[in-house]
Amino acid sequence: QVQLVQSGSELKKPGASVKVSCKASGYTFTTYAMTWVRQAPGQGLEWMGWINTNTGNPTFAQGFTGRFVFSLDTSVSTAYLQISSLKAEDTAVYYCARVRFYDSMWHFDSWGQGTLVTVSS
Amino acid sequence: SSELTQDPAVSVALGQTVRITCQGDSLRNYYATWYQQKPGQAPVLVIYGKNNRPSGIPDRFSGSNSGNTASLTITGAQAEDEADYYCNSRDRSGDLVVFGGGTKLTVL
Numbered sequence: 262q263v264q265l266v267q268s269g270s271e272l273k274k275p276g277a278s279v280k281v282s283c284k285a286s287g288y289t290f291t292t293y294a295m296t297w298v299r300q301a302p303g304q305g306l307e308w309m310g311w312i313n314t315n316t317g318n319p320t321f322a323q324g325f326t327g328r329f330v331f332s333l334d335t336s337v338s339t340a341y342l343q344i345s346s347l348k349a350e351d352t353a354v355y356y357c358a359r360v361r362f363y364d365s366m367w368h369f370d371s372w373g374q375g376t377l378v379t380v381s382s
Numbered sequence: 383s384s385e386l387t388q389d390p391a392v393s394v395a396l397g398q399t400v401r402i403t404c405q406g407d408s409l410r411n412y413y414a415t416w417y418q419q420k421p422g423q424a425p426v427l428v429i430y431g432k433n434n435r436p437s438g439i440p441d442r443f444s445g446s447n448s449g450n451t452a453s454l455t456i457t458g459a460q461a462e463d464e465a466d467y468y469c470n471s472r473d474r475s476g477d478l479v480v481f482g483g484g485t486k487l488t489v490l
Contacts, residue, residue, distance in 0.1 A: 296479075298425075305384075305484040306417070306425065306468050322478055356424055364431035366471065367479060368415040372424040 263287040265373035278345040283357030290338035294360040301353040347380045386482035393488040394459045402454045404469030414452030414469040464489045
C-alpha cells in the first residue's frame with residue numbers, strides 16, 4: 262500500500278535551517294508529484310507548493326519563495342523540504358502528500374504523518 | 383484571506399444531513415476537493431473530482447458544485463464524522479492550489 266513516512270519533530274533556533282524528509286513506498290516514486298502543506302498551531306491547511314518528481318522542477322505558492330527549497334533523492338524515493346533562516350512563525354506541522362490529477366483538478370490522495378517544526382530561542 | 387471561503391463552524395444532530403460549503407470564483411470552472419482532518423491526525427481525502435470517493439470513504443459523503451459554490455454533504459452524520467473539513471481547488475490563475483479556511487463540524 263502507498264505510504265509516506267516523514268522524519269521526526271525538530272526544535273530549532275531562529276536563524277537556523279531545517280530539512281524534513283518524506284519517504285515514499287508502495288508505488289513508483291517518479292510517477293506522481295509531491296506536494297507540501299503547512300499547518301500552523303490551531304490554524305488551517307496552507308499549500309506551499311510541489312515538486313515534479315520526474316524532472317525535479319519545483320513550484321511554490323505565494324509566500325513560500327526564497328527560504329523554502331524542495332528537493333528529491335529518487336534513488337531512495339524521498340522528497341525533502343528545507344527551510345532556511347527560520348523564524349518563530351515557521352513553527353508548524355509540515356505535511357507531504359502525493360499529487361494525483363483527475364477531472365482537471367489535482368488532489369492529494371496519500372499524506373505523510375506530518376513533521377512538527379518548532380522554532381524557539 | 384483565502385480565495386476559498388468556508389463557514390468556520392457547522393453542527394448537525396446525529397443521523398441528520400449536513401452540508402458544508404466552499405465558495406470561490408475558481409469553483410465556477412474547477413471542482414473542489416474535500417479533506418477530513420481529525421485532531422492530531424493528517425488530513426484524509428474524502429471527495430475528489432465531480433463526486434468521487436476514495437476507497438474506504440463511506441458513501442454517506444458526497445460532493446456537488448453549483449456556480450461558485452462547492453458542497454460536501456454528509457447524509458446521516460455519525461459521531462466519527464466530527465472533524466475539520468477543508469476544501470481546495472485551483473487559485474484564480476488556475477495554475478496553483480489554494481485551501482479554504484476549514485469548517486469545524488460538530489455532531490450533536
